[in-house]
Amino acid sequence: MLEFQFASLTAFFEMAPHGIYVWPIYGLGVxxxxxxxxxxxxxxxxxxxxxxxxxxxxETHES
Amino acid sequence: MGxxxxxxxxxxxxxxxxxxxxxxxCGWLALTLLITGSFWGLxxxxxxxxxxxxxxxxxxxxxxxxLAQALYAAMAVCAVVLFVWKMxxxxxxxxxxxxxxxxxxxxxxxxxxxxGKPTWGTYWVWDARLTSMLILAFLYLGVIGLRAAIQDPDQxxxxxxxxxxxxxxxxxxxxxxxxxxxxxxxxxxxxxxEKPAMPASMWVPLLTNILGYYxxxxxxxxxxxxxxxxxxxxxxxxxxxxxxxx
Numbered sequence: 001m002l003e004f005q006f007a008s009l010t011a012f013f014e015m016a017p018h019g020i021y022v023w024p025i026y027g028l029g030v031x032x033x034x035x036x037x038x039x040x041x042x043x044x045x046x047x048x049x050x051x052x053x054x055x056x057x058x059e060t061h062e063s
Numbered sequence: 064m065g066x067x068x069x070x071x072x073x074x075x076x077x078x079x080x081x082x083x084x085x086x087x088x089c090g091w092l093a094l095t096l097l098i099t100g101s102f103w104g105l106x107x108x109x110x111x112x113x114x115x116x117x118x119x120x121x122x123x124x125x126x127x128x129x130l131a132q133a134l135y136a137a138m139a140v141c142a143v144v145l146f147v148w149k150m151x152x153x154x155x156x157x158x159x160x161x162x163x164x165x166x167x168x169x170x171x172x173x174x175x176x177x178x179g180k181p182t183w184g185t186y187w188v189w190d191a192r193l194t195s196m197l198i199l200a201f202l203y204l205g206v207i208g209l210r211a212a213i214q215d216p217d218q219x220x221x222x223x224x225x226x227x228x229x230x231x232x233x234x235x236x237x238x239x240x241x242x243x244x245x246x247x248x249x250x251x252x253x254x255x256x257e258k259p260a261m262p263a264s265m266w267v268p269l270l271t272n273i274l275g276y277y278x279x280x281x282x283x284x285x286x287x288x289x290x291x292x293x294x295x296x297x298x299x300x301x302x303x304x305x306x307x308x309x
Contacts, residue, residue, distance in 0.1 A: 002103070002107045002264070004106055004107065005106060005107060005108070005109060006106070012105075012106060015116040015119070016116070017115075017181075018116040018117040018119075018181055019116070021120065021178065021180060021181055022105070022116060022117065022119050025120050025173070025174045025177050026101065026105070026123060028170065028173065028174075029123045029127075032170050033097075033279060033283075036162075036166060036283050037282075037286070040286035040287050040290060041286070043290040043291075044286070044289060044290040044293065046290075047290050047293040047297070048293065048306055048309060050294070050297065051297050051302060051303065051306040052306055052307075052309075055306065055307055
């Protein structure tokens with residue numbers, strides 16, 4: 001049976017005496033996954049903008 | 064059917080059109096698994112009788128350490144595909160995996176060091192497992208740096224492929240380091256061939272997170288590959304049409 005292993009939410013966040021080690025690592029994990037997702041989206045947007053600029057430049061040249 | 068499924072991977076357009084959908088599925092699946100596995104590991108799994116709550120770091124450390132090695136092996140497979148079949152997408156995959164692989168290796172080293180402090184009394188020892196993982200991080204950095212240093216993408220791909228294949232020798236060293244040398248790092252917590260030593264209430268969330276991180280890596284690699292495909296294929300008619308419609 002799955003049970004919450006801590007007496008309170010405070011005890012959960014303290015994880016006495018190891019909360020200071022555990023939580024920053026999970027925070028870093030979220031930061032890495034979020035950062036890579038953000039970096040991918042930015043790289044994709046940048047590629048689309050670059051191609052759009054090239055197309056516009058070509059159109060201006062042709063006209 | 065035959066080899067058609069394999070040849071389809073030779074078309075960047077075929078990949079780009081499908082990868083967006085695959086990415087969406089992987090993203091939501093990874094998020095669900097990681098939230099479930101992490102909450103289970105942090106709040107519902109029992110406290111370890113020796114390590115106390117510090118052991119809860121393994122729910123992140125073990126999946127990312129597995130992933131760091133698996134991604135390097137995947138990069139080596141891509142290098143072989145690039146050399147044998149000259150498939151452009153394999154080079155794109157190699158470029159994407161190098162960045163993700165470095166990120167997960169760094170996360171594995173940092174989480175291992177932080178777990179080591181309360182468990183071993185030190186953040187770092189020059190133990191065979193830790194050192195070979197550090198070499199893996201340098202190999203990833205080497206691949207990223209080498210690509211950045213060579214302007215021609217084809218030449219860069221070939222050079223990176225050679226470096227990746229040479230570096231494969233480090234993978235068995237990482238795996239067997241805990242058996243070949245007397246290390247502070249313990250043997251694998253989870254093996255495919257043996258029943259886990261820990262109770263199910265501890266290993267089920269670990270397995271959930273391992274699956275979650277693997278799918279998250281797939282999500283990230285697909286996203287990065289789509290962006291690289293767009294950049295590399297910017298002169299192709301299909302990309303120009305796609306962007307002008309956007």
